[in-house]
Amino acid sequence: MNRPGADAPEPGTPGIDVPDRRGRTGLHLTGLDLTGNPRVEVLDVRLLTSNWYVTRTTRIRFRHRDGHVSIEDRETYDRGNGATILLYDPARRTVLLIRQFRYPAYVNGHPDGELLEAPAGLLDDDAPEAAIRREAHEETGHRIGEVQRVFEAYMSPGSITEKLYFFAAPYSERDRTDAGGGLAEEGEDIELVELGIDEALQRIGTDIIDAKTIMLLQWAALSGPFAAPRAG
Template sequence: MTAGLDTPDRRGRTGLDQVGRDLTGNPRVRVRDVRLLSCNWYVLRTTTFDYRHADGRWSTQERETYDRGNGATVLLYDIARRTVLLTRQFRYPAYVNGHADGMLLETAAGLLDDESPEEAIRREAAEETGHAIGEVEHVFTVYMSPGSVTERLHFYAAPYDSTTRASHGGGIAEEGEDIEVVELGFDHALRLVRDGGIADAKTIMLLQWAALHGPFSPETEDLSR
């Protein structure tokens, strides 16, 4: 009996080796086997499949995939004050891979679990920044690391101001979160992107969107005058 296969793992899941076996969307891919490597909290699998190349040749390939579920992130902005609200928290994977102290400036984000993306991002914004945001704008949905991680990340933007502040934020202490809320001038945030002070991909993507097409784009700012 193996946890995650025929007996529940710590999250109550079974049959984790069945994911992907029934895929039929691409006739050039035939899944042959799926092996569960780990389900300590998220799920690591090795999948063996046959792949037909453009020249008609078939080859057998193997890929590891890391399944942590899907997520959502949101850029909170104040047009009147020309500011954005970010978080700073310790990220061990970044720390062990060369980031000086592992403390990253980021947009609020989290996993969906059983919620819709909009529900999840409102919850995460409240937990991390302390702001109860209202209407959110969907920006795009992307695969952040498609070579190995299955996660799709839903990107949003939403306004904030003094009236949306509902708590101090900071994350959930019981889950080990220790999050600092950081308000930055938008132009300062863009400078931090250029000099490496902001090194988180989702945050950079949303800041660039805000500058090119979002609340701080020339077109939007002209309309607000």
Template sequence: MTAGIDTPDHRGRTGLHLTGRELDRNPDVVVRDVEVLSNDWYVLRATTFDRRGSDGTWRTERRETYDRGDGATILLYDMDRRTVLLTRQFRFPVYVNGHPDGMLVETAAGLLDEDDPVAAIRRETVEETGVEIGPVQHVFDVFMSPGSVTERLHFFAAPYRADDVAGTQYGVAAEGEDIEIVELDIDRARAAIGTEIVDAKTIMLVQWALLDGPFA
């Protein structure tokens, strides 16, 4: 008996080896086997499938996918003061891959868990910035790393005001979060792309805000 497959794992999940077996939307792809490599918290799978190429030849391929669930992110903006409200927190994956100190400047974001995208981003905005947002604008949905990660990220934007910001440190302590909020002029944020701002979702939302959003 294997936890996560035959019996519940520590998150109460079973049947983790079944994901993808039912796929039939693409007649040129036939899933043959799904192996769960890890399910400590998120799920790492190796899937074997047959794929028909453009020349008509079938070949067998094996690909690993990392399933952490879908997420949501939001750009908080103040049109009158031309500012955006971002966060700064430690991210070990970027630290181990060359970032100077691992302290990444980002838009507020988080996983959906069991919530719909709007409910999730409202929850995450309060947890990470302390701001209670009103109506949100859906911007777009994006697959952030389609070569290996299944996550679809839902992008939103919403206004905030200076008096919505009541502190500088936020995050859920029980989850190890220690988050500083960072307010930047939108032009400074644009100029910081590639230096101080190297997070993909944040770059995308800053550019959207200038091209098609509130600062266009």
């Protein structure tokens, strides 16, 4: 516990008073200074895990819209923010996706865990555009030129803190400098998959079931590079 009179963290706890795997300390203090919502008072933060990602349980005093007040415990999973990008070729009407194994999907009922996705990755210490340029090159082998920042979204705000930055950029074989496929030292084993935009849209809900990829494909078709010209 982290407020006066509450139980103190045990000394030598990774992520609190000694660096965790990623060199972080003070992770039990996150949220204690929040003041933006007058209906919410953060009472306490307990660090549950701090390995590569961080899990916390936070106790808040919450004033409901009818005026009554309750004490709530909210658990959050903090993996940092990320970025994703749709690579498209407007002349050939294609998009460049990747296929990779996702254990969480596999253990939750996906037949083989192999998902078709837009390239993506965590920001780490980079700005969103720099991060997505890095990820696009690592995963697809393409060094992209000008990028368009499309929108931002919280992907699972009930429990996961991550904000995802969405980008789009054209690609061509001229931009490809190596084979891509991800970083072997991070266990990545990535296959490049090029699809026509019409086929990609048709496969939404069958073998394209990754939320960020669906969002980017629909943006591309509705208002992005593959949108129908507006009359008038």
